Amino acid sequence: MISGKTCTNMPNRRSDFHDRHLVPFDGDFSVRTASAKPPKDIPSKAELERELGDLVGELDKMQQLLFADGRFAVLSVFQGMDAAGKDSTIRKVFSGVNPAGFRVNAFGRPSELELRHDFLWRCQQRLPERGKIGVFIRSHYEEVLVVRVHPELLDAQRLPGADHARTWERRFDSIRDFEHHLARNGTVVVKFWLNVSREEQKKRFLDRIEQPHRNWKFRLGDLDDRDRWDDFQDAYQEMLRETSRKWAPWHAIPADDKAYMRVAVARVMIETMKGLDLRFPEMSADQRRELQEGRRRLMEE
Numbered sequence: 001m002i003s004g005k006t007c008t009n010m011p012n013r014r015s016d017f018h019d020r021h022l023v024p025f026d027g028d029f030s031v032r033t034a035s036a037k038p039p040k041d042i043p044s045k046a047e048l049e050r051e052l053g054d055l056v057g058e059l060d061k062m063q064q065l066l067f068a069d070g071r072f073a074v075l076s077v078f079q080g081m082d083a084a085g086k087d088s089t090i091r092k093v094f095s096g097v098n099p100a101g102f103r104v105n106a107f108g109r110p111s112e113l114e115l116r117h118d119f120l121w122r123c124q125q126r127l128p129e130r131g132k133i134g135v136f137i138r139s140h141y142e143e144v145l146v147v148r149v150h151p152e153l154l155d156a157q158r159l160p161g162a163d164h165a166r167t168w169e170r171r172f173d174s175i176r177d178f179e180h181h182l183a184r185n186g187t188v189v190v191k192f193w194l195n196v197s198r199e200e201q202k203k204r205f206l207d208r209i210e211q212p213h214r215n216w217k218f219r220l221g222d223l224d225d226r227d228r229w230d231d232f233q234d235a236y237q238e239m240l241r242e243t244s245r246k247w248a249p250w251h252a253i254p255a256d257d258k259a260y261m262r263v264a265v266a267r268v269m270i271e272t273m274k275g276l277d278l279r280f281p282e283m284s285a286d287q288r289r290e291l292q293e294g295r296r297r298l299m300e301e
């Protein structure tokens with residue numbers, strides 16, 4: 001087990017582990033000092049993989065309970081540079097969850113229809129309903145990341161007013177309000193920044209080039225964003241400072257070690273859901289009578 005305790009049956013309490021990666025809510029966070037490497041005291045890869053196996057099963061049970069409880073939806077948002085491990089982390093962590101209770105959405109460049117709406121519209125269309133877990137691979141946050149690094153993308157958005165000086169500040173306001181609204185209405189928002197180092201990204205890109213079965217994952221254009229690494233890091237920092245809030249916290253997950261990253265994400269998900277005090281619905285006296293009646297009829301067959 002990773003050091004720290006889980007918060008079984010402790011509503012609204014987070015474990016030490018959860019806090020370890022939490023981006024503070026007071027705007028005091030530096031991407032440059034956030035480590036892409038896991039903590040020193042972690043278990044071996046084999047132990048982490050065993051632990052992930054247990055957590056995958058636990059997450060499935062938590063989703064069943066989420067559905068039975070019926071009050072909450074969970075939205076988990078994944079952001080990170082190319083090759084940070086967004087897809088593979090989601091594939092592994094959610095591999096045990098009932099597909100009927102779970103939906104993944106990936107957000108690429110907006111379509112012509114999406115550009116005809118405000119920037120939150122396309123994400124609103126794909127929010128999870130109560131009882132389900134929704135996963136966003138990239139999200140509305142691209143609007144303060146890639147669009148901020150490439151502000152020429154704003155031209156296609158046809159925003160009123162030519163002066164975009166306050167665009168980012170306004171977008172942060174909109175995002176905070178949007179997520180606060182979701183939280184107040186039962187959608188639990190939990191966000192992961194997969195923090196990969198520049199060196200590790202280079203290794204993973206070279207791996208994609210050198211291994212034939214991974215070639216399809218490589219696009220030369222990915223290197224253009226890599227060339228803008230520092231600009232992206234600045235945009236991430238601003239995003240994390242401005243939008244990690246109690247009602248929609250960011251977690252900065254070290255992404256250079258995939259086994260650790262997956263366990264970390266799974267644990268934050270489970271701890272978040274345990275904090276909701278989910279319950280199976282209480283049976284009313286009438287419902288209990290129906291159960292007795294059902295048993296009696298089946299036994300008489």
Ligand code: ATP
Pocket residue numbers: 082083087106107108109110138139142143146147153219
């Ligand atoms: P990934 O890199 O996430 O594995 P991919 O390379 O297969 O995905 P897509 O999923 O088709 O590509 O699209 C991702 C790309 O779309 C990223 O480069 C991302 O920055 C870009 N993108 C996402 N949202 C926006 C947006 N709102 N405006 C402009 N570009 C966006």
